[in-house]
Amino acid sequence: MSTTTSPTSAFTLSHLDALESEAVHIFREVAGEFERPVILFSGGKDSIVMLHLALKAFAPAAIPFSLLHVDTGHNFPEVLEYRDRVVAAHGLRLHVASVQDYIDRGVLRERPDGTRNPLQTVPLTEAIQHHRFDAVFGGGRRDEEKARAKERVFSLRDEFSQWDPRRQRPELWNLYNGRHAPGEHVRVFPLSNWTELDVWQYIAREQIELPSIYFAHQREVFLRGGMWLTAGEWGGPKDGETVEKRQVRYRTVGDMSCTGAVDSDADSIEKVIAEIAASRLTERGATRADDKLSEAAMEDRKREGYF
Amino acid sequence: MTSTTTSPAVTTGTGRSATAVDTLRFATAGSVDDGKSTLVGRLLHDSKSVLADQLEAVERASASRGQDTPDLALLTDGLRAEREQGITIDVAYRYFATPRRRFILADTPGHVQYTRNMVTGASTAELTVILVDARNGVVEQTRRHAAIAALLRVPHVVLAVNKMDLVDYAEPVFTEVAAEFVQYATELGVPEITAIPISALAGDNVVEPSANMDWYGGPTVLEHLETVPVGDDAAEAPPRFPVQYVIRHDGVRHYAGQLVSGTLRVGDEVTVLPSGRTSTITAIDVLGRKETAACAPQSLTLCLADEIDIARGDLIVPTAAAPLTTQDVEADVCHLADRPLRNGDRVLLRHTTRTVRAIVKDLHGADELTANDLGRVTLRTAEPLALDPYSEVRRTGSFLLIDPADGATLTAGMAR
Numbered sequence: 001m002s003t004t005t006s007p008t009s010a011f012t013l014s015h016l017d018a019l020e021s022e023a024v025h026i027f028r029e030v031a032g033e034f035e036r037p038v039i040l041f042s043g044g045k046d047s048i049v050m051l052h053l054a055l056k057a058f059a060p061a062a063i064p065f066s067l068l069h070v071d072t073g074h075n076f077p078e079v080l081e082y083r084d085r086v087v088a089a090h091g092l093r094l095h096v097a098s099v100q101d102y103i104d105r106g107v108l109r110e111r112p113d114g115t116r117n118p119l120q121t122v123p124l125t126e127a128i129q130h131h132r133f134d135a136v137f138g139g140g141r142r143d144e145e146k147a148r149a150k151e152r153v154f155s156l157r158d159e160f161s162q163w164d165p166r167r168q169r170p171e172l173w174n175l176y177n178g179r180h181a182p183g184e185h186v187r188v189f190p191l192s193n194w195t196e197l198d199v200w201q202y203i204a205r206e207q208i209e210l211p212s213i214y215f216a217h218q219r220e221v222f223l224r225g226g227m228w229l230t231a232g233e234w235g236g237p238k239d240g241e242t243v244e245k246r247q248v249r250y251r252t253v254g255d256m257s258c259t260g261a262v263d264s265d266a267d268s269i270e271k272v273i274a275e276i277a278a279s280r281l282t283e284r285g286a287t288r289a290d291d292k293l294s295e296a297a298m299e300d301r302k303r304e305g306y307f
Numbered sequence: 308m309t310s311t312t313t314s315p316a317v318t319t320g321t322g323r324s325a326t327a328v329d330t331l332r333f334a335t336a337g338s339v340d341d342g343k344s345t346l347v348g349r350l351l352h353d354s355k356s357v358l359a360d361q362l363e364a365v366e367r368a369s370a371s372r373g374q375d376t377p378d379l380a381l382l383t384d385g386l387r388a389e390r391e392q393g394i395t396i397d398v399a400y401r402y403f404a405t406p407r408r409r410f411i412l413a414d415t416p417g418h419v420q421y422t423r424n425m426v427t428g429a430s431t432a433e434l435t436v437i438l439v440d441a442r443n444g445v446v447e448q449t450r451r452h453a454a455i456a457a458l459l460r461v462p463h464v465v466l467a468v469n470k471m472d473l474v475d476y477a478e479p480v481f482t483e484v485a486a487e488f489v490q491y492a493t494e495l496g497v498p499e500i501t502a503i504p505i506s507a508l509a510g511d512n513v514v515e516p517s518a519n520m521d522w523y524g525g526p527t528v529l530e531h532l533e534t535v536p537v538g539d540d541a542a543e544a545p546p547r548f549p550v551q552y553v554i555r556h557d558g559v560r561h562y563a564g565q566l567v568s569g570t571l572r573v574g575d576e577v578t579v580l581p582s583g584r585t586s587t588i589t590a591i592d593v594l595g596r597k598e599t600a601a602c603a604p605q606s607l608t609l610c611l612a613d614e615i616d617i618a619r620g621d622l623i624v625p626t627a628a629a630p631l632t633t634q635d636v637e638a639d640v641c642h643l644a645d646r647p648l649r650n651g652d653r654v655l656l657r658h659t660t661r662t663v664r665a666i667v668k669d670l671h672g673a674d675e676l677t678a679n680d681l682g683r684v685t686l687r688t689a690e691p692l693a694l695d696p697y698s699e700v701r702r703t704g705s706f707l708l709i710d711p712a713d714g715a716t717l718t719a720g721m722a723r
Contacts, residue, residue: 013605015330015409024594024606025565028551032619032660056594057563057606061556142400149399165397169716170423170643172430173705174565175657179714193411195402280359 016202020053023190025174026153027057030135030188031064033178037135037188038095038128041067043079044253045210046139046191048086049199052208053190054137055090066093068133070124072116073100074256076230082211095131097123114235115258121306125161128185135178137188143195144283153192159183163303196251196283197276204269216249216267227260251276251283329537334413334428334461337438338448342469346438346507346528347401347414348381353514354529356403398424407533422451422679423643426719429455430705434463434535436528437488441474441504444484450491457495458639458681458721460698463535464492464500467528472506476519501535503528541603544568545630546575547695547703548623549659554608561592561608562617564660567702569625571609572600576626579617580693585626586611620661622693622703630703632691636665638706638720639697640684642676648684648708648718649675655709656688656720659702662709664689676718684720697721 013021030037039054041047054063069083087094099119102108108119128136142149152168154176169177178186191199203210221228221244222237229236231243235257248261249272266272276283337343351357362377369378401412413428415421429435437452439445456464466488474480485502492500503512504523511517514529526534546569554561571577575588590610591598601607609623617623624630636656642648648667656665669685676682686708697704708718 018330018604020594021565021604021606025551028563028565028606029660032552058552058554059595060561061554143402146399149401150397168397170427170719171716172427172707172719173702174431174567175659175705175707177657177707177709177714177716179655179709181713193400193402282358282360 016198016205019194019198020056020202022174022193023050023053024057026176026188026190027054027137029176030137030178031058034135034186036131036133037065037137038068038131038133039063039065039137040124040139041069041083041094042139042253043069043075043083043086043211044139045199045203045214046141048208048210049194049202050137050139050190051086051090052206062091065137066095068095068097068124068127068131068136070097070120070127071099072120072255072257073098073103074116074232076211076213076250076253076256078213079211079253082209095127097127099123113257116255117258118306120255121161124306128161129159129183133185134180135186135188137190139191140189141191141194141196141199142189151189151192153189154178155187155189156180157185157187161185163187165303197273200269200273200276204273211253213250213253215272216247216264218245219248219261220244221246221248221261228262229260230256232256330409330411331434331532331535331537332411332413332432333434333436333532334415334425334432335436335438336415336425336428336452336455337469338418338440338446341438341440342507343438344414345378346436346467346469346505346513347412348378349507349510349513350412350529351401351403353510354403354405397421398428405529405533408537410532418448420679422455422681423641423719425452425455426459426641426643429459429461430719432459432461433537434465434532435461436465436467438467438469439484439488441468441470441480441484445487445491449488453488453492453495453497454681455641457492457497458641460701460721462498464497465528465531466492466500466502467507468502468504469507471504471511471517471520472509476504476506476511476517478504478520478522481523501525501531503531541568541700541702542570544603544700545628545695546571546603546625547630547659547700548609549661549703550617550619550621550623551660552619553617559610560614560617561610562623563606563608564623565606566601566603567659568603568700570600570602571625573598577611577623578626578629579615580622580624580629581632581691582616582621584613584615586613586615588612620659622659622661624693630693630695632693634688634691635668636684636686636688636692636694636706636720637723638684638686639723640676640682640708640721641719642678642680642682642717643719644710644715644717645678646710646715646717647675647677653711654686654717655711656686656692656706657709658692658694658706661692663692664711665708684718686720694722696723 099116152171220231222241249264250261266275335343365381366377368381399414403410415425415428435456439449468481468484481504489500505512512527547567548564550562551564554563573588578585589612591601592608652667654665656663665686665688668687671683673682695703704722706720
């Protein structure tokens with residue numbers, strides 16, 4: 001052998017290096033096997049980490065994919081501003097699928113509770129069909145939720161974007177089978193094996209900028225269903241709900257109508273990491289009203305084609 | 308906040324700090340009702356990896372079914388059908404950490420019709436926990452699980468003899484079951500076996516040492532998981548670099564891929580397979596850092612001294628330690644798909660980043676392989692492949708057979 005033996009211990013990868021390497025491998029597999037991949041980019045921390053990994057995977061060249069954002073119409077302005085700034089800074093191409101458009105055209109109807117999270121599935125699916133995307137990167141992590149814990153890294157979807165958990169392809173070693181028929185596509189989850197804490201530790205290590213709402217700030221909020229929601233035109237507060245100013249931050253970033261803030265004084269990445277490490281609630285349990293609907297809420301949404 | 312930039316070029320390499328903890332990927336397997344999901348739930352619960360809202364959801368669901376104690380199996384049975392039938396159908400991945408180590412757990416179903424899911428979980432595992440019911444001892448499923456661990460070359464096996472509370476925590480029961488299993492698994496080639504008497508339901512020897520089994524002096528399940536050596540097998544194997552993608556920039560070709568085994572250095576003489584062309588490594592870039600060497604499983608880009616034709620699917624190896632290429636593949640297999648595999652079938656063979664056409668030449672005595680069958684296959688490929696024996700390099704010794712008609716994954720193969 002041409003290589004000399006070296007103490008392998010000097011080369012032991014940290015868990016973040018191992019996760020990073022695995023995610024980069026997944027991005028490059030998709031670039032090598034698919035014609036029209038796209039990254040789902042919401043401006044949330046998971047999609048921001050995905051974008052960062054994609055930039056590293058293809059450096060010094062540009063990312064060979066575009067981005068797709070499903071805009072619920074109830075997004076945080078700080079997040080939209082962040083999205084546009086990042087897209088411009090890296091010369092990326094952004095597609096936006098707008099839930100508001102679908103409502104205005106009468107294709108989708110506003111739900112009585114004002115939540116628009118479930119309404120994202122149709123615009124997402126139609127954007128995938130319209131642009132003929134064959135691989136769609138999502139930031140979903142298996143640690144988020146028990147239906148997601150059963151998800152493959154490469155997850156085949158039919159032309160309706162449906163997920164059939166009983167008929168998933170076995171996924172062995174690091175051999176990802178991305179073959180699909182015309183009209184079908186593959187959802188790809190490069191962060192499958194990351195936890196919330198991994199994501200934050202990686203953000204700290206790589207010094208990745210995030211939208212400001214992830215850090216503690218003063219905000220006018222009101223209490224609904226045990227969560228602090230941001231007051232706004234989307235439909236709150238209603239009768240009997242009162243607005244108050246609190247020091248909060250967001251642990252997840254989604255639709256304003258169903259994403260709750262948590263009381264927090266964590267105004268830096270280090271304080272956020274300390275807060276998460278000590279938390280006794282999962283991020284979805286703490287901040288997502290839509291997952292509390294039923295034991296199988298996420299499984300049902302995923303079957304219908306949700307992220 | 309102290310935000311700076313989203314540029315990917317600012318890595319400092321601080322991730323390789325002295326405090327970095329390693330990760331153990333492990334899998335669990337057991338027959339129906341051996342208490343596997345309960346063991347997993349107990350591991351997560353007692354290592355304080357279950358958060359309050361998850362536990363509340365389990366308590367609510369258990370109460371609504373009329374159970375007075377929380378059914379920890381509900382923590383991992385994530386699909387509606389699984390909860391309704393009270394069985395695990397598909398592999399579920401769970402993540403937890405202790406101060407000593409981080410864990411990725413593939414929780415796999417035990418029933419014979421889900422052997423393929425167990426094979427899936429074992430394919431990336433460095434350790435498998437096989438459960439048996441102390442009252443039943445080693446049963447046919449246990450032997451099957453041992454065979455899979457041996458076939459997939461899982462380096463470490465734990466035999467968890469569960470439900471010791473139902474046999475009055477009697478040492479002879481444990482000793483007999485352990486002895487029978489160790490003999491069977493050793494004959495199959497399982498390199499290392501640790502037997503532990505437990506009660507997942509009561510918590511004996513899962514996280515905390517049992518007060519009911521003074522006669523047992525070994526580690527608890529969690530202690531063993533925390534201390535078992537995490538193999539540097541891949542880093543010590545011969546270097547293998549499958550090319551995933553070619554990045555062209557400013558007239559330079561950067562070969563992108565993941566080093567799946569071994570160590571590569573700038574200056575190494577390398578051969579590109581299957582073409583056999585040779586060159587020298589002139590640069591290694593590990594995600595933004597220029598390095599003089601890299602090791603598995605790092606993702607990186609290589610530059611070579613010579614302009615030679617290299618594309619996705621090629622394998623870069625040290626000239627001095629190159630594998631042979633062949634069009635005749637001998638392999639152990641696990642058949643995964645519902646449709647059978649037969650002699651003469653035309654399939655696609657996916658090996659590392661390369662996909663080639665292949666024909667099934669011989670099933671070695673079997674008429675056909677049906678779902679969950681373990682067997683042996685001879686294949687003829689349309690183009691040469693650089694296969695290592697699976698026993699030497701897992702990542703370059705493994706392959707999939709794929710149905711060219713609809714892309715379904717048919718069979719998992721391990722080259723002999």
